[in-house]
Amino acid sequence: MSLQLIGAGWGRTGTVSLRSALAILGYTPHHMSEVFAHPEQAELFVQAADDPAFDWQRIYADYTATLDWPGCAFWRELADAYPEAKVLLTVRDPAQWFDSYSSTIYRPVALGWTDDPTGSWNDMARRVIVERSLGGEPHDRRQVIDAFRHHNAAVRATIAPERLLVHRVDQGWGPLCEFLGQPVPDQPFPHLNTRGTWE
Template sequence: MKVISAGYPKTGTKTMTVALKTLGFNVYDFMENTTILGRDWEKIFKDGWITEDFKRMYENVEAVSDAPPNFFWEEIHKAFPDAKIILTTRDEESWLKSLVAQLRAVESSWTLKLMSLLTPTGRLTFKILLDYYIGQEIYGLKDSMLWKPFRRMVINEQILKLKFRKHNSHVLQTAPPEKLLVYNYRQGWKPLCKFLGVPVPSVPFPHENKGANIMDEWLATDPIMINIEKELMLSLAAIFIFCCIGGYYLFNWLPTNI
């Protein structure tokens, strides 16, 4: 482990992931963490952890970003004390607006709802980890993001702000100053590359998840999400075939039993 991106979601974490990949780092973002390491994270949230857990989980990973690693940045750094820490930042009001928009996008996505019910990977990623543990622990949500009959999810913006401030303050006060970079994606390549000790690439600096449209980006481009979509198509096909067979037998049973 070389880089821990400790910033809260919606502070440029997806942009940081793409930037680190461009610089040649092997990065585990939200999707890799919740699918490849999903059972490990479920155990951590439910039963706790030891430092050896993180050493094992990330022994072949060079960088982590987004939730849930950002929430556990300090524990991951204990496992990899030579790793550098990046705190991505953003002004509070624009961060809050963007995060709420993303939470509402998750809430309104029927694709995620179906994935959370009908696919094994989707159930772990969205229903168990995102909807339950990440929603409650990191965002402080009391409602489900995906299943609330007849009403919208309650989002307490004051609680979100307090969690955001507390997280940032803890990183600033606790991380070793010589290993910490406080960074805004608008600063571009130069401070990031200087901090990591790598040359500045010739490509423009990325800007991902604009306007909190991560749902569309995931569904269109993320290879893990595409595999979950395939699981969903197989599940829907199986349900369709089952209904057709059931309907056929019901149709043939009714005339002889009425």
């Protein structure tokens, strides 16, 4: 397999819903949930942070799409490594995004996941999310929102328009399926992992 779709959007921008949507469309998506299911991947993402020549097939050989962290922190590298892959940037209102981040993933990302016996996930979160994506500051509202905006602007400025879809999950199937050249499924677009149900 080879990546066909690179998700550049950060966590809490609808990536769980999109993981389900892409599976319906026939993709095999990688998401942070895969790192929990395969803890050895955490160490590989740390290696990737240190190695500009990292072989991405070591992680993505069995996947056709990637979403969420940790993959979105490497969107530039993945776009270069898989030049035929399209890029999907999921977005939402920055203030609403921060509120969702702070009430869900902030604690494990910024303060450490308590159920990490080897420390590999926490090391990955620090190196890949806190340092690469958040610029080393996961706490301050203004700085984190600024990092979110800067990231989205960088993706828009770097990826060719014909290769990029900027998408809000409330737009549903239409823009996503048109971008991917897929028929619209005869079922509702998934709406999963809301702030109130996140664990």
